[in-house]
Amino acid sequence: MMSSLQFNAVLLDISNQLTAKNLEDIKFLNRDTIGKRELERIDSGVKLFQVLTERSGLAPGSTEQLCRMLRDIHRDDLCDKLTRFDSQSDDDDDNNQPDQTEKARLDKATEVITEHLGRSWRKLGRRLGVSEVKLDSISRRHPTELEETAMELLKEWRKSRGAQATAQQLLSALRACQFNLTADKVEQRLNFDTD
Structure with a gap:
């Protein structure tokens, strides 16, 4: 996965190529x-x-919004640079993904958790090691939709863990948070689909 250092280097490069008028236009x-x-x-x-x-x-x-703004101010060259960076990082991500079986298990676990987690999503996020800054950012993006919040949380966690993310880790985190009913439902879904 693209490190934040590499990402920041691309943003710095783009920033250095913006004219004063470009900056004013994006601010607008x-x-x-x-x-x-x-x-x-x-x-x-x-x-x-x-x-x-x-x-x-x-x-x-997650650069679509910035890319759209760069196109709006007629700096397609900078948008292309950002897109190239993103597709490069997607290629890197492919090498850092769980195998297909584990990915399917994670998808099922994610589906069940988002349906049942509710207001306690932050507690699970902390248990999974998601930073407070990320949790606040997720909360701001989805202030009222709990399912969307839970989905975003699990997406963040999976992205940060890459190939190390497993459904078993999710189950362990749910049990550690005393979310046993949700953990049982996840296990049922995983076992039911393998029978």
């Missing part, structure tokens, strides 16, 4: 997402990208 496109006072303080692409990372989930593998 973000006036509804970022407050006016904060926008006034942003004087470089790097600062803008930091805010976008915090506010709208700009991250490796």
Whole structure:
């Protein structure tokens, strides 16, 4: 998976290629997402990208929004650079994915957990080792939809663990959080589908 260091290097490169007018145009496109006072303080692409990372989930593998903005300001060259980086990281991700059987088990476990987890998603997130910053970011993106929040949480966890992510780890984390009913439902689903 693309490291955040490599991703930040690409963002820095893009920032260095933005003209002052490009920066103003992108700030204008973000006036509804970022407050006016904060926008006034942003004087470089790097600062803008930091805010976008915090506010709208700009991250490796999640660059569509920034790419769209770059196209809107007629900097297709920079969008292409970002896309090349992303597809390169997807190739790297393919080598870092669980095998197909485990991936199918994870997909089933994820489906059951998102249906049953509810408000306690943060507790599971902490048990799985997802950072507080990521948890806050997920919460901001889905303030009212608990299923979406749980789905996003598990997606984050799977992305961070790569080939090491297993359905068994999810079951262990559920049991450690005392979410035994959900863990039982996951086990039922996994066993039912293998019988």
